[in-house]
Amino acid sequence: MKKRTIILLRYTRQNWRMHNEMSNAKGLKGRETRQRLLRVAEREFALHGYHEAKISEIVKKADLTQPAFYLYFSSKEAIYEELVRQFRTGIIDLLESSRIEPGLQQREIAWRVAFVLERILGFLNDNRGLTQIGFIQHPEAEAIKKTIVDIVAGNLRSEQELGYFRKELDMEVVAHSLVGAIDRLTVTQLLTDRLSPKEVARQIVDLFLNGLQIAHAPE
Template identity: 45%
Template sequence: MSKRGRKKGASGEQSRALLLTIAAEEFAHKGYYETKISTIVQRAGLTQPTFYLYFKSKEALFQELIDSFSQGLVDLTKESRLEPGIDFDSLPARIAKGLTGLFTFFSENPQLTRIGFFNSVEAEEIKKQLALQIRENLMSEVKNGYFQTELDMCLVAEMLIGIIERLTITKLFSGIKTPEELASEIVHLLLNGMLSTSD
């Protein structure tokens, strides 16, 4: 009996995960209103009653996808905050590591990213919250002596969101640049500027 219970539980988790994956694809390509539960369950090889075992409604399923994406961004942003006492020579690599994590998350979850960062009504609020979290990180990092005190960190955070947003579509999703390459180039630009170093 315990073997059967484990198998059923594992199968249930797999079915739920499959529904989430297919739903993310449908929402990303068709939008919320054009996505149908019947299409999701048909693609998953499941029934509509099975769908309702795991999700109360299409809205609940969509909200879970949005919440998952948003929480992923929160976690990555918290992890990327620079703690006190970092050697200045290692700062570029540390900052690049945080940006690489973000681009990797987008790259590994392209459908979720299209929904949560670009296509959904909630995308603007998600970007607004991300900008606030980045600003909090930057303000803490200014206090730790890493960045100039006269910079408007709200503006810097918004610029970062714009850079990340555009490069995700034009370079990451198209496969032109890897997460590491994008992070490295952003860090190089922001920390070193564009002016030639020659006299």
């Protein structure tokens, strides 16, 4: 009788905990728990990659049960794809709001381009886990970069029409070059803490707007 009572108590406690977790999943606490799972998963995927990261480690570090995980995400792939979606949405929203406005003086263009680039690089730097997952690891990373190139090219064409950049330049080529520079400098300079977003932005602006050649005074 005593043994049956202990088993019943354990079963009741487990059911009560699951009931609480299911109830919490629907409210404010549920949203907070979901965000906690995403934060932990972001670190795990960024550090170990998709195949090596484990749901058991994610829930352990999030201080949750494994059944609770499935109240929020149907699988490891589902939470991984949510992180990729967050990266894609964040970078695209930023790029689409980064077109340089009309009415700038020529002397203001370099500063404005540097400001835009610093925001983009700041996003990549501040969201290192998402950057590692969506910009580097994911099988669709190249497709995401192609979308980024398309948006950047559209912005550059608009700015070219405003008279900010030379008319003979192919802005699709410029966009590929610029995104390629952002890609490599993110990996080699930002994520290694060698340079800050501001420093990388200044280097890119100096290269793209001023070039490599030493400026000579007119003869």
